Amino acid sequence: DTGVSQNPRHKITKRGQNVTFRCDPISEHNRLYWYRQTLGQGPEFLTYFQNEAQLEKSRLLSDRFSAERPKGSFSTLEIQRTEQGDSAMYLCASSLEQGGKNGYTFGSGTRLTVV
């Protein structure tokens, strides 16, 4: 297991298109998190899964955003009808303990550019 893997690394899309990102967490981690990071800011929480259940969503997650973790393993984050404001780094993290007591393990992120 090489850690948390995110694909693609970079995505350039035209405004109005749909995009989907994938995250493969560490296999024994049952908790998975999505964050968004814009330039000069810290990561902002989007959503959290425990196994396949999506337990928390932030207000940042508008109805254009949807996340799934169908079998409690990998997760996808889809953005429909992308807007320029969606341009950001999308980070995935996983952990074994509640709240990441032993720390989150982060992926390298997917950088989205909406043109």
Added chain:
Amino acid sequence: AQRVTQPEKLLSVFKGAPVELKCNYSYSGSPELFWYVQYSRQRLQLLLRHISRESIKGFTADLNKGETSFHLKKPFAQEEDSAMYYCAPPYNNAGNMLTFGGGTRLMVKP
């Protein structure tokens, strides 16, 4: 969501000087706080947890509940400490996720 403030966007010191990266949070419960670090071209990674009271790479952080602060300190900065540092308290009272401050860029000059 809880609020976390890192007042300094950039902190520049000379090698061997003491470093203190400030973090203030708003959290009504008994928090578990973390510091994360991101070195150039690397992933965000855990630096230390307050609950373990450990020193990692010479860094320590003391939780001051009265001042709701969790400042990160190192007595003698090294050039390899140059990185982005993020303070991370719980996102809400449920404590299932973390929220991150805006980060402080530490630059250690030779």
